[in-house]
Amino acid sequence: MRAIQITSLDGPEAVELVEIESPARAEDQVLIDVKAAGVAFPELLQSRGLYQLKPPLPFVPGAEIAGVVVEAPVDSGFAPGDRVAALPMLGGFAEQVVADVDLTFPLPDDVTFAEGASFIFNYGTAYFGLVNRGALAPGERVLVHGASGGIGTASIQVAKAFGAGRVIAVTSTDEKGEIAIAAGAxxxxxxEGFKDAVKALGGVDIVVDPVGNAPEGDRFTDSLRCLNDDGRILIIGFTAGAIPKIAANRLLLNNLSAVGVGWGAYAMKRPGLIKQQWEAMAEHLASGALRPVVGQTFSLERASEALLTLDRAQATGKLVLEV
Structure with missing residues (x-):
């Protein structure tokens, strides 16, 4: 089968399209024909050896896919021909992959494979952040940074689906702002100048921050200044490149909370958690209230280009490889 391999840790340009054997299925796994694979920051970091999961070289990246079941355990609830989304964690940038039964989920017929490959990571993170860690209450106001990206658009939709009263998006351009509006903001x-604009709108109760600080600014402190009493800032990532430092007095002044949202490793250590989150969101996925915003799509052989697009911060929505 065709697959993308990381054979050296020299970045996105060094990934290779190769021919390898199809994976063997263990008793508790599902063999899937991959139709689409999500492209995310873990794969970008893996191409440079910077991610916490460091498989021996060479390896096939790709943690999130959607496709069609080829083989499944008899009592798994899956059968050949079923449409599924799954988290193989590795191996997804290929024509076939295996995934554990409890990390494989039925994909509604009206959800495309590209959308299915864009759902679990981003929406799982958004749900974990807003509902589990951020304790989103009905009617609360939410501010979302990086709002045109995969995590951003997912956070907008999860916030609205689970009771937020108002969602304000922060984007770098008007074009990206329109993407956030289309996602539900x-x-x-x-x-530039978001703090004053948000305060003029009455402030917010929760800030979703997958961005961190740019090297030349302090977006994080400005986010804290946007929070009303008892507000929470959800720290999801640092795509802008600089890790903020927190001035503790800022938290004290208005009884604020800075909350870490480390979903992936946490969820993998707790069997059944991802399934619980899927079930909590499934009705909203089926209704269309949660519907991934797919950005650019790339053929499998263009995986390097997809990773470079992510690396250059040129992505809107979720990037997807179509297999």
Whole structure:
């Protein structure tokens, strides 16, 4: 089968399209024909050896896919021909992959494979952050940074589906702001000067921050200044490149909380958690309230280009490889 391999840790340009054997299925696994694979920061980091999961070289990246079941255990609830989304964790950038039964989920017929390959990681992270860690209450106001990206658009939709009263998006351009509006945001403000704009709108109760600080600014402190009493800032990542430092007095002043949202490793250590989250979101996926915003799609042989697009911060929505 065709697959993308990381054979050296020299970055996205060094990934290779190769021919390898199809994976063997263990008793508790599902063999899947991959139709689409999500492209995310873990794969970008893996191409440079910077991710916490460091498989021996060479290896096939790709943690999130959607496709069609080829083989499944008899009592798994899956049968050949079923449409599924799954988390193989590795191996997804290929024509076939295996995934554990409890990390394989039925994909509604009206959800495309590209959308299915864009759902579990981003929406699982958003749900874990807003509902589990952030304790989103009905009617609360939510501010979302990086709102045109995969995590951002997922956070907008999860916030609305689970009771937020108003969702304000922060984007770098008007074009990206319109993407956030299409995803369900009530309004957007531009990142330059966002603090004053958000405070003029009455502030917020929760800030979703997958961005961190750019080297030349302090977006994080400005986010804290946007929070009303008892507000929470959800720390999801640092795509802008700089890790913020927290001035503790900022938390003290208005009884604020800075909350870490480390979903992936946490969920993998707790069997059944991802399934619980899928079930909590499934009705909203089926209704269309949660529907991934797919950005650019690439053929399998263009995986390097997809990773470079992510690396250059040129992505909107979720990037997907179509197999």
């Amino acid at each position: 009530d309004e957007y403000v531009l990142s």
